[in-house]
Amino acid sequence: MTAPARRRPVIHGALACLEPGKWVDFDEMERFMVSENHTFDMTNLDWKLYFYDPQYGNLDYFETWPLLQTRYLLIYFFEYCATLGILDIAYTYPDNARPDYQGCWGAEELEFLSHCDGLMQLRLTELGAYALGLQKEYGAADDQSFELQDTRIIHKGMAPPTPNHSLFLNKIAEPQAGNTWEISFLSLINALKSGETSLKEIRKFITDLTSAKPGKTLNKLFKEVEKRSSAVVEEGEVTLVACHLEARKQILTDQKLGSLCMPAGDRHLVILPGKKEKFAKGLEALGFILGGVLIFGLI
Numbered sequence: 001m002t003a004p005a006r007r008r009p010v011i012h013g014a015l016a017c018l019e020p021g022k023w024v025d026f027d028e029m030e031r032f033m034v035s036e037n038h039t040f041d042m043t044n045l046d047w048k049l050y051f052y053d054p055q056y057g058n059l060d061y062f063e064t065w066p067l068l069q070t071r072y073l074l075i076y077f078f079e080y081c082a083t084l085g086i087l088d089i090a091y092t093y094p095d096n097a098r099p100d101y102q103g104c105w106g107a108e109e110l111e112f113l114s115h116c117d118g119l120m121q122l123r124l125t126e127l128g129a130y131a132l133g134l135q136k137e138y139g140a141a142d143d144q145s146f147e148l149q150d151t152r153i154i155h156k157g158m159a160p161p162t163p164n165h166s167l168f169l170n171k172i173a174e175p176q177a178g179n180t181w182e183i184s185f186l187s188l189i190n191a192l193k194s195g196e197t198s199l200k201e202i203r204k205f206i207t208d209l210t211s212a213k214p215g216k217t218l219n220k221l222f223k224e225v226e227k228r229s230s231a232v233v234e235e236g237e238v239t240l241v242a243c244h245l246e247a248r249k250q251i252l253t254d255q256k257l258g259s260l261c262m263p264a265g266d267r268h269l270v271i272l273p274g275k276k277e278k279f280a281k282g283l284e285a286l287g288f289i290l291g292g293v294l295i296f297g298l299i
Contacts, residue, residue, distance in 0.1 A: 007040045011076060012132060014038040015086075020129040021159030023090070023121050026077075030070060042068040067113070070098070074116040086128035090121035126162050148210040150217050155179035165209065172202050183218065188225045199226055236273030243269055247288055257282045 014033045081087040094117035130138035145157030155161050172191045173181035191197055251257045260275040271279045280290050
């Protein structure tokens with residue numbers, strides 16, 4: 001085979017001609033490459049290649065572009081470009097998807113020549129455009145791509161939103177028709193509940209994405225969410241202990257122990273978070289220990 005350094009720059013040059021975000025048929029892409037002279041050699045000695053039998057299945061009798069270059073493109077786009085995120089691809093089952101090889105001796109009964117034969121369409125991603133030098137930055141949205149309207153974020157760009165933008169928008173807002181996301185009390189509460197973001201980060205994301213500051217309605221929504229999300233705060237785990245009435249009374253009236261716990265009902269105490277060890281030592285000073293079983297008959 002020829003060196004990859006002679007093939008891949010040609011393919012990259014052809015990919016650089018694609019419009020990011022627009023789907024293109026693979027066959028159309030291949031025709032474009034041939035017509036615009038984005039061609040390359042796969043081997044130096046085609047006549048040495050054959051199906052099954054070196055005499056009857058010799059490829060020297062056939063046009064080798066569909067058998068070699070086409071398959072190389074399919075595999076390169078599928079295995080390399082799509083895997084790296086350079087391309088998005090549309091794929092179907094390879095069986096009889098490209099029967100152009102079945103006229104070759106020995107290949108009549110093959111259902112496909114490559115498992116990548118099912119690649120039908122491709123689309124240059126934003127990452128691909130950046131890697132090919134078509135964009136100076138990756139992941140930075142165009143100022144005009146997203147628009148903030150009250151509590152809605154609307155995508156107005158030609159290319160689809162990048163995965164990182166879509167994922168975060170889906171986390172903080174409810175997807176609507178027409179590339180629109182609706183920010184609601186419930187969507188913000190659910191975003192905060194996951195523990196993966198904060199209201200400060202959400203505000204910054206919206207401002208950076210839309211180049212607009214939240215309006216009166218959205219600010220009111222943020223304040224309500226902030227109030228509700230901070231009204232009840234988890235501060236750690238506590239230890240619940242059952243007590244005899246006399247022991248409970250002594251503990252609560254003790255100057256040190258009383259500050260380490262709180263009453264819970266008539267027969268229980270709650271040891272405050274992080275105070276269990278001090279509570280146990282103070283309990284021993286009163287002549288008690290943290291036992292495993294409470295004998296209520298002694299109450």
